[in-house]
Amino acid sequence: MAIKFIEELPIGGKRTFVRVDFNVPLSGGKVSDDTRIREALPTIKHAISRGARLILASHLGRPKGKRNPDFSLMPVGERLRELLEMEIIVAEDCVGDGVRKLAADLREGQVLLLENLRFYKEEEANDPGFSEKLAQLADVYVNDAFGCAHRAHASTAGMVAHVKHKGIGYLMRKELKYLGELLGKPNRPFVAVLGGAKVSDKIAVISSLLAKADAVLIGGAMAYTFLKAQGVAVGKSLVEEDKLKVASEILKQARERKVEILLPVDHVVAASPDDAKGEVVKGAIPEGRMGLDIGPSSVAAFGTRIASARTVFWNGPLGMFERPAFAEGTLSMARALADSKAVTVVGGGDSVAAIQQSGVAERITHISTGGGASLELVEGKTLPGVAALEE
Numbered sequence: 427m428a429i430k431f432i433e434e435l436p437i438g439g440k441r442t443f444v445r446v447d448f449n450v451p452l453s454g455g456k457v458s459d460d461t462r463i464r465e466a467l468p469t470i471k472h473a474i475s476r477g478a479r480l481i482l483a484s485h486l487g488r489p490k491g492k493r494n495p496d497f498s499l500m501p502v503g504e505r506l507r508e509l510l511e512m513e514i515i516v517a518e519d520c521v522g523d524g525v526r527k528l529a530a531d532l533r534e535g536q537v538l539l540l541e542n543l544r545f546y547k548e549e550e551a552n553d554p555g556f557s558e559k560l561a562q563l564a565d566v567y568v569n570d571a572f573g574c575a576h577r578a579h580a581s582t583a584g585m586v587a588h589v590k591h592k593g594i595g596y597l598m599r600k601e602l603k604y605l606g607e608l609l610g611k612p613n614r615p616f617v618a619v620l621g622g623a624k625v626s627d628k629i630a631v632i633s634s635l636l637a638k639a640d641a642v643l644i645g646g647a648m649a650y651t652f653l654k655a656q657g658v659a660v661g662k663s664l665v666e667e668d669k670l671k672v673a674s675e676i677l678k679q680a681r682e683r684k685v686e687i688l689l690p691v692d693h694v695v696a697a698s699p700d701d702a703k704g705e706v707v708k709g710a711i712p713e714g715r716m717g718l719d720i721g722p723s724s725v726a727a728f729g730t731r732i733a734s735a736r737t738v739f740w741n742g743p744l745g746m747f748e749r750p751a752f753a754e755g756t757l758s759m760a761r762a763l764a765d766s767k768a769v770t771v772v773g774g775g776d777s778v779a780a781i782q783q784s785g786v787a788e789r790i791t792h793i794s795t796g797g798g799a800s801l802e803l804v805e806g807k808t809l810p811g812v813a814a815l816e817e
């Protein structure tokens with residue numbers, strides 16, 4: 427089904443409500459990382475250049491349905507003024523008579539930033555009355571908040587039905603293009619790299635990838651559930667005992683579908699994550715030791731697979747990368763992606779952090795701004811924030 431792009435929408439002179447993801451970290455009353463604001467600039471600048479009367483709306487943090495100055499978007503407004511080099515209006519609320527008047531009085535090319543949507547519990551509840559109030563502000567609705575597209579909230583889903591014209595912005599288009607291509611016709615070989623703590627969080631995505639990918643490389647704590655399911659000793663590594671059966675089933679399905687699953691063949695182990703140094707073991711992990719990173723032979727094997735891939739999707743760290751002693755596997759993976767000639771797509775907070783830590787972000791094809799949303803998309807789920815925009 428067709429979804430309109432902002433360039434196709436009649437935004438000139440119209441009150442254009444853009445749902446952005448300005449859920450940025452604050453420190454000392456200032457924005458400490460403005461990546462998400464900068465990601466929204468192409469859409470904002472386009473709307474301004476077309477003479478839209480622009481209304482920007484976002485949530486920030488978890489104020490739990492109550493007005494709380496710690497979660498105010500005022501600092502975001504400050505940063506946005508600097509980035510746009512123009513005056514913008516920052517409202518003290520996101521609905522109500524005052525906001526309606528501000529929206530009605532907007533001149534062409536002017537920008538109004540609404541206060542935190544989650545100061546109202548009705549936002550996350552997708553409350554019909556609240557949705558209508560938001561919709562009353564707008565002639566055109568644009569969603570550019572990919573990171574929230576997997577949530578059916580008032581500002582991402584409920585209000586959309588009440589606005590005549592609707593579509594997506596530049597960031598959302600980019601996200602849907604790169605993540606959508608993984609599920610459509612990826613260049614082959616298509617290799618997926620999955621890590622992180624829990625198998626349970628990744629079952630759906632692995633199942634989806636078994637139908638799409640040529641190889642799935644598994645690292646992180648979740649690898650130990652798979653290794654144990656194969657009868658390999660894993661010492662006191664993190665294992666989800668109740669997922670051993672599922673892990674065996676996934677391995678069986680992979681064999682049937684001729685999808686290669688690569689598990690680590692060596693590990694950096696320690697008595698506890700607090701140890702300052704680990705040691706490398708091949709194969710079985712001794713009693714009393716836990717695997718906290720993939721070892722050098724596994725790094726090499728994963729690297730070889732990535733070097734010959736033409737499409738790579740990566741989600742989740744391959745070890746406890748927050749600790750320097752157990753970060754090498756994850757950081758090497760970031761470098762392997764950067765060095766590869768494949769289309770490389772990275773989704774999820776921790777893998778994005780590893781990419782940034784390695785200083786290779788410039789050499790990755792697409793770094794998704796939405797961890798949960800990108801996983802759900804790759805799982806093959808319909809995102810409510812996207813479905814609402816279909817004509």
Ligand code: AMP
Binds near residue numbers: 622776
């Ligand atoms: P997730 O949120 O599922 O992507 O998991 C990310 C977390 O998994 C990170 O905080 C890592 O430190 C942790 N992690 C990755 N590998 C291991 C491991 N081998 N043992 C313990 N924790 C791990």
